[in-house]
Amino acid sequence: MPQYKLTYFDIRARAEVARYLFALAGVEYEDKRVTQEEWQKMKPNVPNPFRQLPILEKDGNVMIQSNAISNYLAMEFGFHGNDNMEKYKIEMVGESIYDMSKAMMTANFEKDEEKKAKLTEDFYGTFLPKWLSAMEKILKESTGDYFVGNRITLADVGFIFSCDYLLAAKPDAFKDHPGLSGLYDRLAANPKIADWRKNRPQTMF
Incomplete structure (x- = not known):
């Protein structure tokens, strides 16, 4: 082994x-x-x-x-794709999630208060609504309950990981996006994921 x-x-x-x-x-x-x-x-x-x-x-x-x-x-x-199209979809979702995380972190860690306020306003007021709508659409186009069919893939793992940070900052982020809300809940309820989240070392971020 x-x-x-x-x-x-x-x-x-x-x-x-x-x-x-x-x-x-x-x-x-x-x-x-x-x-x-x-x-x-x-x-x-x-x-x-x-x-x-x-x-x-x-x-x-x-x-x-x-x-x-x-x-x-x-x-x-x-947990990756079974063929090249599935691999593409997984990596496309992953890059989209990275874009959101990067935009959020850029705003959060900006030290100049004036720039920080502008970046935060742009993220929550413009970027995030468009991103959530696009991700909801991508999920709806899936043939199953996850981003790629009916099984958890790397795309879904990246989603729950990044959205933990998003929901900590904006708990109602998914209020107008039932598909994303349902996906997050399904992933959080997965026994292996739930067990890891319960028993992992508790850290600040």
Whole structure:
């Protein structure tokens, strides 16, 4: 049986989609969480040419870049597309989710208060309504209850991960989008996802 080790900080962020995939697959792994102090000591010798985390190790092979790691695990565990069109749809949804997350984080972490106010207004007033409507349409065009048919894929995992942050900031985000609301609830009720969310280390973000 392969031996997996995922190294990242004690936060969700860039490693959490991979952790969701391990939970869904029921595959054991070492969830190595390091402090900033530990990372500074590790950094010069870390097996990653970019000197950054996360890192996934599997039987001596080192994998880097969070999206690449998530895609790899999704393919390994059966949560990616069964054909090229399904793979396209999964990656299209993933990029769309990334666009939303990036826009929200850009607004949240802007230090200039005037710019922050403008970015926040643009995100919640313009970007988010259009994004939610587009995602609702994409979901309705699916042949099943998830973004790609009747099974959970990487697209759905990315959705619940990112929308946790969105709903924390705007709890009523899905009020006019029953499809997205239903999808979120179905994913949250999945026993393996629910168990992971209940028992994972509680972190700030």
